[in-house]
Amino acid sequence: MKIEMQRVNEDYLFEAKGKSGVPILIDNTVNGVSKGASPMELLLMGVGGCSAIDVIHILKKQRQEITHYSIEVDGNREVVKEAKPFKTINVHITLEGNITPEKAIRAAELSFEKYCSVSITLEKSVIVNYEITLNSVKIV
Structure with a gap:
């Protein structure tokens, strides 16, 4: 690439x-x-975009009906020498539609633990947390 x-x-x-x-x-x-x-904003966008594509792909394969998908990614930084790398990245996925909660949770797990190349690239140096709100109810 x-x-x-x-x-x-x-x-x-x-x-x-x-x-x-x-x-x-x-x-x-x-x-x-x-x-x-900024380059750091692009990094957060990469985490969000990568996981969003994974989650949507997995849910579509499971014939789940997604009527709304949004994601918010927030990074907390720390000072290391003269740089300010991310210490933690928090991802909040908001889904609406006819989606089984267990399938939404599993799709996110698969994304962050197996498929999302961006978050997996970062996992040795950054803690990536995620939560899911489905139809206005926080499920993770």
Whole structure:
């Protein structure tokens, strides 16, 4: 897997593209107005996107009817030398539809423990927690 990045302006704005060719803007979000996501935001988006694709795929295979899916990913950072890596990442999945709670729980377990390459890549250095709300009821 490979990506390419090109600097767009005289500061920190970059345009990144992967195999799909879809451009993603990356910028320094610390000072002033940002025109793109920060690298750390992109990491959280990667965790969220990877697990969302897994969970939806698993539930669709089980013929579960998903009428709404949203995800919130929050990272807690710590200072290590001059860097601020994530110490924990908390994922909150919100599902609505005709979905069996046990199947939703199992889909998330499979994603985070077996299929999600992003969270599995991070698991040696970051604790990834998740919770699920199904039809307005917290089930995990």
